Amino acid sequence: MSGLLYKNFRLNLASMIFSLITAAFCCLTMLLVCLFAFVLPGKTPEADDMQSLTFGFAACYFLAFWLPSMASSTLFQVDESKTCCAFAMSLPQGAKGHVEAKYYYILILNLSIMFITFVSDTVTAMMTGGMTDNTLVIVLLFALVLLLSAIEIPFMIRFGSQRGMAIKGAVVGGIIIFALLYLLFGDMSWLLESDNDPLTALMEWLQSGDMVFWLSLFPYVSVIAYYLSCRISVKIYRKGAENYEQ
Amino acid sequence: MSSSKKLTLKRLLIYLVLAFVPFYIIIPAMWSYFGEPVFICEDAVVAVYCFGVFGMMIPSFAHLITRLVTKEGFKNSFLGAYFKGKMGYWTASVIVPIGYSAVIAVLVWELYMDGVSFSDAFGNIGLQSAGILLIQIAYSVICFFPAFGEEWGWRGYMMPKLMELMPKPLAVLVGGVLWGLWHAPLTVAGHNFGVDYPGYPFVGIGMMCLMCTALNAFLTLLTERTKSVYPAAFTHALNNNINMTIWFLLFGSETAVEKLNGVTKFSLFLPMICVTAVGGIICFALLMKKEKPESAELDKAA
DSSP states (O other): OHHHHHHHHHHTHHHHHHHHHHHHHHHHHHHHHHIIIIITTTOOOOHHHHHHHHHHHHHHHHHHHHHHHHTTHHHHHTTOSHHHHHHHHHSTTHHHHHHHHHHHHHHHHHHHHHHHHHHHHHHHHHHTTTOOOOHHHHHHHHHHHHHHHHHHHHHHHHHOHHHHHHHHHHHHHHHHHHHHHHHHHSOOHHHHTOSSOHHHHHHHHHHSTTHHHHHHHHHHHHHHHHHHHHHHHHHHHHHHHHHSOO | OOHHHHHHHHHHHHHHHHHHHHHHHHHHHHHHHHSSOGGGOTTOHHHHHIIIIIGGGHHHHHHHHHHHHTTOOSTTOSOOOOOTTTHHHHHHHHHHHHHHHHHHHHHHHHHHOTTOOHHHHTOOOSHHHHHHHHHHHHHHHHHHHHHHHHHHHIIIIIHHHHHHHSOHHHHHHHHHHHHHHHTHHHHHTTTTTOSOSTTTTHHHHHHHHHHHHHHHHHHHHHHHHHTOSHHHHHHHHHHHHSOHHHHHHHHOOHHHHHHHHTSOHHHHHHHHHHHHHHHHHHHHHHHHSOOOHHHHHHHHHO
């Protein structure tokens, strides 16, 4: 397995470096904001600053996780030929090892990004005197990226990387359209009739009643989905390999 | 002493110096800067973050530097992950810390909440509290990084070296005490028990050594049997994140939380010590048992 992992890291070195630099750059942006807004003037954030800070952090961390996941197709493109697949299947680890190594690679890459964002979040918390803490956002973004990878990878393996990416786009697009339709035609009384601003009202709704319980299942569902996705991908690998062009 | 043991001892000493010295310099320096113990000083938020995350990574850096300086290479560095036949240990690494924190919470209720029935003390059981507990457990994923920082040093380097130098039971004891002593500057600065307890700071340091020895037995068992440092890091992260207080804050009634606030940090540590000691003894016994033949194969693979 370590050999296959090494192969993935070696072949995708450029993409991996790009991912890590992107994540570091996104985090650096927030560090600089905190440096110039709070540390150098010697201020601590006030209640009014918190909303924009939280939103800014969430956006930066989202980009840190999201942009590298856009390049995930290259991981599969490099092996998308009949020769490569035949060679992978002839290895002692077989197709199972080959596919599992890809899943491990994505997991390690996302864990590395999570580490970068976590370090950045700790440093910004130190800069703002402990007023900001976005670790939960980081965990949820990590879970989201895992879930999307879990959906995307079996399609990439079965139908090729391009179609896999298209399906991922369709899933994300579908979610956005559903959200927009709900915002346009759904029951928004809980948000509009609230005394607070929409963001606070949304946070209150998320924390109300049993909603927290269903939301709390999200990271666990993502991990289970990732595991099941790996099992499915192993099973469909041979069929997918037959469709490759060369 | 054979030359290989001398070399192991030399490497271990280098590692210990590198792991201990930063803490023993930085914390007194910060104390003198802030003018009071760092962990009870309200202005020292930065220091608390710094120690909570970066301080925990010192043993890993010490491990890395020792291997590079002594040209030891990265053989037996416990960085692999082996699941075959070891899933029980991996599962235990998550279940056990959550389980014992719940047992400690029940013990705290039994010891310090006279006149409050169990249903009155834990009357807030519902989907919402369960959800927050699940979020808290998921949140431990991020605490994995600092926990790994400690585990790769203590279980990934110090314990194997100690086991080369002395019999296993003694190694677990010595390792636990060393780990506890590493925490001594934090304990003196009020991290675990505050500063106003009888016998400060020596009793606190002793308690910490005791708890670290008990925990060390479990963490060494996990690391040795799985030939990987990750299960121990998971346990450490959960141990730091899901403590007994969480159970009271989530499921406890207002009366229970009020009573809990009246109990000193030091007193709360006593039931914790009892539970971890019992767990430590069980793990100690398991650690002394001979490994199954497939573990030897795993050892070879690692």
